[in-house]
Amino acid sequence: MKFLSHLFLAIGLLVLTSCTKSCGSSRKDMTPEQVVEAYLNISLNMKDVGQKEDLLALTTDNLRDAIVQASDDTLKNAFINKNYRLKTYSVVERRDRTPRETEVTFSISYNDLGDNPELKEEDAALVTTENTVSVAKQNGIWLIRDVLGKKTTIDFPFSQADEIKPAPGGSDPTPEQPPPTEEEGEAEAAPN
Numbered sequence: 001m002k003f004l005s006h007l008f009l010a011i012g013l014l015v016l017t018s019c020t021k022s023c024g025s026s027r028k029d030m031t032p033e034q035v036v037e038a039y040l041n042i043s044l045n046m047k048d049v050g051q052k053e054d055l056l057a058l059t060t061d062n063l064r065d066a067i068v069q070a071s072d073d074t075l076k077n078a079f080i081n082k083n084y085r086l087k088t089y090s091v092v093e094r095r096d097r098t099p100r101e102t103e104v105t106f107s108i109s110y111n112d113l114g115d116n117p118e119l120k121e122e123d124a125a126l127v128t129t130e131n132t133v134s135v136a137k138q139n140g141i142w143l144i145r146d147v148l149g150k151k152t153t154i155d156f157p158f159s160q161a162d163e164i165k166p167a168p169g170g171s172d173p174t175p176e177q178p179p180p181t182e183e184e185g186e187a188e189a190a191p192n
Contacts (some may be wrong), residue, residue, distance in 0.1 A: 039055060052075060056085055060144070063147060111126055
């Protein structure tokens with residue numbers, strides 16, 4: 001019996017030591033594409049707000065600040081309370097800008113369930129998005145710095161205030177035109 005407990009203890013220590021060694025060295029060996037895939041894997045499969053720390057470990061600068069400042073409700077709405085059914089995601093392209101800066105473009109396909117999580121997959125719209133992130137090497141590891149394209153609720157947290165919505169009446173939001181001056185008004189009213 002004592003032999004068996006010592007054997008389990010030895011196996012446990014061996015597993016813990018090998019995981020610690022491989023996990024510690026593998027993070028430094030991750031490519032920018034692998035960092036983006038790791039981020040997407042966490043964000044698209046998140047079950048608990050506590051996994052925010054895992055996202056922070058893969059981010060820096062603007063994206064890290066956005067995640068730090070995101071409320072638990074924003075994180076739940078972005079990552080946990082899913083209104084979609086994930087189909088696929090993959091890295092599409094890498095564009096090196098400098099030896100320490102690159103851009104990674106990825107694609108995500110999902111069925112949009114809208115407000116009905118019980119909607120059948122075949123009845124839900126299939127959505128495919130493509131986005132680009134800036135990835136930078138800091139202290140020997142690659143970190144996602146910022147989202148260069150549009151932010152979407154399923155891969156990056158954002159508040160409802162950041163959402164672009166059409167103006168009332170269904171038209172796209174456009175800058176408001178100032179009223180015509182007296183001279184312009186007179187010119188429009190004068191017959192040609």
